[in-house]
Amino acid sequence: MKKYDVKCPSGFPEFAPSQERVRQQWLAVIREVFEKNGFLPIETPLVEHEENLVAKGGNPKEIYVLKRLQDEGEEGHSGNAIRFDHTVPLALYVARHLNELAFPFRRYVIGPVMRGERAQKGRFRQFDQCDIDVVGMENLSLLNDALMPAIIIQIFEKLKIGDFVVRINNRKILTGFFEHMGITAEKIKEVLAIVDDLEKVGAEKVLSNLLSAKIEKNAAQKILEFTKISGANEKIFEQLRKVSAGGRFAEGVRELREVVDALKAMGISENRCRIDLSIARGLDYYTGTVYETTLLDDRISGSICSGGRFDDLAEIFTGKKLPGVGISIGLTRLLSQLFEAGILKPDRSSPTQVLVIAADEKYLPQALELGTQIRAMGRATENYLEGKKLDKQFSYADKLGIPVCVVLGESEMKNGTVQVKNMKLKKQEEVKVGMLEKALKTIFK
Amino acid sequence: MKKYDVKCPSGFPEFAPSQERVRQQWLAVIREVFEKNGFLPIETPLVEHEENLVAKGGNPKEIYVLKRLQDEGEEGHSGNAIRFDHTVPLALYVARHLNELAFPFRRYVIGPVMRGERAQKGRFRQFDQCDIDVVGMENLSLLNDALMPAIIIQIFEKLKIGDFVVRINNRKILTGFFEHMGITAEKIKEVLAIVDDLEKVGAEKVLSNLLSAKIEKNAAQKILEFTKISGANEKIFEQLRKVSAGGRFAEGVRELREVVDALKAMGISENRCRIDLSIARGLDYYTGTVYETTLLDDRISGSICSGGRFDDLAEIFTGKKLPGVGISIGLTRLLSQLFEAGILKPDRSSPTQVLVIAADEKYLPQALELGTQIRAMGRATENYLEGKKLDKQFSYADKLGIPVCVVLGESEMKNGTVQVKNMKLKKQEEVKVGMLEKALKTIFK
Numbered sequence: 001m002k003k004y005d006v007k008c009p010s011g012f013p014e015f016a017p018s019q020e021r022v023r024q025q026w027l028a029v030i031r032e033v034f035e036k037n038g039f040l041p042i043e044t045p046l047v048e049h050e051e052n053l054v055a056k057g058g059n060p061k062e063i064y065v066l067k068r069l070q071d072e073g074e075e076g077h078s079g080n081a082i083r084f085d086h087t088v089p090l091a092l093y094v095a096r097h098l099n100e101l102a103f104p105f106r107r108y109v110i111g112p113v114m115r116g117e118r119a120q121k122g123r124f125r126q127f128d129q130c131d132i133d134v135v136g137m138e139n140l141s142l143l144n145d146a147l148m149p150a151i152i153i154q155i156f157e158k159l160k161i162g163d164f165v166v167r168i169n170n171r172k173i174l175t176g177f178f179e180h181m182g183i184t185a186e187k188i189k190e191v192l193a194i195v196d197d198l199e200k201v202g203a204e205k206v207l208s209n210l211l212s213a214k215i216e217k218n219a220a221q222k223i224l225e226f227t228k229i230s231g232a233n234e235k236i237f238e239q240l241r242k243v244s245a246g247g248r249f250a251e252g253v254r255e256l257r258e259v260v261d262a263l264k265a266m267g268i269s270e271n272r273c274r275i276d277l278s279i280a281r282g283l284d285y286y287t288g289t290v291y292e293t294t295l296l297d298d299r300i301s302g303s304i305c306s307g308g309r310f311d312d313l314a315e316i317f318t319g320k321k322l323p324g325v326g327i328s329i330g331l332t333r334l335l336s337q338l339f340e341a342g343i344l345k346p347d348r349s350s351p352t353q354v355l356v357i358a359a360d361e362k363y364l365p366q367a368l369e370l371g372t373q374i375r376a377m378g379r380a381t382e383n384y385l386e387g388k389k390l391d392k393q394f395s396y397a398d399k400l401g402i403p404v405c406v407v408l409g410e411s412e413m414k415n416g417t418v419q420v421k422n423m424k425l426k427k428q429e430e431v432k433v434g435m436l437e438k439a440l441k442t443i444f445k
Numbered sequence: 446m447k448k449y450d451v452k453c454p455s456g457f458p459e460f461a462p463s464q465e466r467v468r469q470q471w472l473a474v475i476r477e478v479f480e481k482n483g484f485l486p487i488e489t490p491l492v493e494h495e496e497n498l499v500a501k502g503g504n505p506k507e508i509y510v511l512k513r514l515q516d517e518g519e520e521g522h523s524g525n526a527i528r529f530d531h532t533v534p535l536a537l538y539v540a541r542h543l544n545e546l547a548f549p550f551r552r553y554v555i556g557p558v559m560r561g562e563r564a565q566k567g568r569f570r571q572f573d574q575c576d577i578d579v580v581g582m583e584n585l586s587l588l589n590d591a592l593m594p595a596i597i598i599q600i601f602e603k604l605k606i607g608d609f610v611v612r613i614n615n616r617k618i619l620t621g622f623f624e625h626m627g628i629t630a631e632k633i634k635e636v637l638a639i640v641d642d643l644e645k646v647g648a649e650k651v652l653s654n655l656l657s658a659k660i661e662k663n664a665a666q667k668i669l670e671f672t673k674i675s676g677a678n679e680k681i682f683e684q685l686r687k688v689s690a691g692g693r694f695a696e697g698v699r700e701l702r703e704v705v706d707a708l709k710a711m712g713i714s715e716n717r718c719r720i721d722l723s724i725a726r727g728l729d730y731y732t733g734t735v736y737e738t739t740l741l742d743d744r745i746s747g748s749i750c751s752g753g754r755f756d757d758l759a760e761i762f763t764g765k766k767l768p769g770v771g772i773s774i775g776l777t778r779l780l781s782q783l784f785e786a787g788i789l790k791p792d793r794s795s796p797t798q799v800l801v802i803a804a805d806e807k808y809l810p811q812a813l814e815l816g817t818q819i820r821a822m823g824r825a826t827e828n829y830l831e832g833k834k835l836d837k838q839f840s841y842a843d844k845l846g847i848p849v850c851v852v853l854g855e856s857e858m859k860n861g862t863v864q865v866k867n868m869k870l871k872k873q874e875e876v877k878v879g880m881l882e883k884a885l886k887t888i889f890k
Contacts, residue, residue, distance in 0.1 A: 038827025
């Protein structure tokens, strides 16, 4: 017999039913909060024209294109590729519907994207992203930048994922400061990467790395000093006021001030959203505010939710200036880390509350009828239909974690009763069918 | 400036926000009913090893394989391909987890699949399927075959899609009868296709087609007579009792009898599920019960939900006999037909119930605070943050169909009031902030 490799392709995730139930509950919460904040759902295809993805900065080494299996080696691929994020599809959506949309356009999208990265632990090739973005026509108020963390905080508090903080910064502060230090545009990225390591490697190592990168000693020391600015939001502003580093820097500080003030107006605590001047994020893309979100639990690494402001969403597709701001939850990675660390413990794998069991195969039709009745009482109800012995049926319920079995046997048929077995307490009682709804209410209260 | 083609790739669907809101409501209902019936959610990747998909009958002309854009022409594709249905991924899932699963394994899955078919109106290359299947170890009770229509009926009644009927048949009845008529196994498919046209082309044409297909005149006439059997379920059984067509035929009738009896036990009306001997469906795959579901509205063509019993789900992957029965809603096609025909009329595109408006930009911080308060009252609430004139803000609300605007202006700030504008009735009233919750309750009651 031919041997097939049935494993999931490397980097493509699979969730067990118990985990998938958690994922579905999370998706419902995320969706609900997005809608509670007035964001519109859109559903774009998994696939877009390949050249559009590349035009908006997709990495050709990571973009998956589609090809029909049988066309292999003949006419080449279809010209279509799988989306690698939700932002480029948003740009295309806005371009397609520019004249129908009400601006600012606020949309959310939840769904899978794919990147052909090297697969490694905690890194997936297919993963769900939950994105919100606000796109303006020509202009977009900075208050929208405050909205993003406010919404994310609503979600993570509702999901009870433990202590977390959204770190906020403004890219103009960093680039303005570095420019003012005489660092060339090409070097800025490298400097940021070095500075980003401060917590990990310490100040001395950062300094020597900066010098190795041919940053002047004086500039290197000032940069190091700058990145050490930390503390409460007002403390940071106080220190930033002492820094004079040119117009772009000052603009960044002004913008950050406006966003932080709006967060305060919305009643957001600093424990939940605070300034962190070391946050940089995809500098090629973002032009102002940037966010990263971290769980204050050592077992969960990396940012669980990130985003920022971009000046240009879709100019190459529309010829219009469309500034936007957005944020994205990396759901697959977050959930798989939480499951792995045991922080999130999935419940039972079956949604079934009541398993209806026939003590004898001949009562199966009545058991089906009873199942329909119990379902009408609002209980998730399943019939065991295989005509196996009672102990087999109970162990099926046990394996799936089904909390209650309702058993129909000969004496019950005669008396108009059923046996109600509480599987957790291993307690069984005979109940009149007319009293079953009440009995179940008592168990599930 | 380079011109980009921003259209969706042909055959890949996009839903507008108002339609997507309907789709989300439908998905929630489908999911709820599946769970109410004790089906477990599983989430398998969009991608499987290509050879596994082909091994289970995937059409190489329609299977999309993945290739990294930059690998083009070099090392060939990744060996991975996008799923074309949910059944093969189920087979692989069961093979992966054979020893952990409780049988019968009842799972549902909702999500996109892709087929590289010629794109045409109403036919998509990416579409959502909502599947339930029950998989047994070695055996599986026929009562499960009755469960499938019962669940589908719960869903479509809850979705209020109008009158519909699940047509049920048993493949053994057809193949048994044809075999008994001396028709060879290879011919059976052809004969079924001819007979399937009866309603469309009439009896005379079917007869001549059968003769052209080299079916003996006597057999052809008997086949025609057989397919004319119709009427209420019991009427059909009455007529089937008069037909003597060998063991396989008789087995099919017995099985259909058992399924129809179970449907009756569950209180399913014949208006909702009835026998139709002309239903055949993918004969290569199904081995017993088959289903098709049609809307009794001429504007909606084809089956909106189909499935059947299969003897062998995953023998090539597991070496075990795993019989199953399943049914699948073709959601994308159904929704797009309902939208197009105007049968399903989407509501407004925005989920927002209340738009908070500042009459002057300087009140935006207070407006944000007010927005947070209204959201806490349970209303989907959005702030207009762009500092535009009042009429611009109202027309934004109008364009999105937002039912209520709450306006904060100078006199309101002074008096501790807001203006509440009912956008539908074009009625505006001044309300004390403390009375706002009550005022909104009145509007949304």
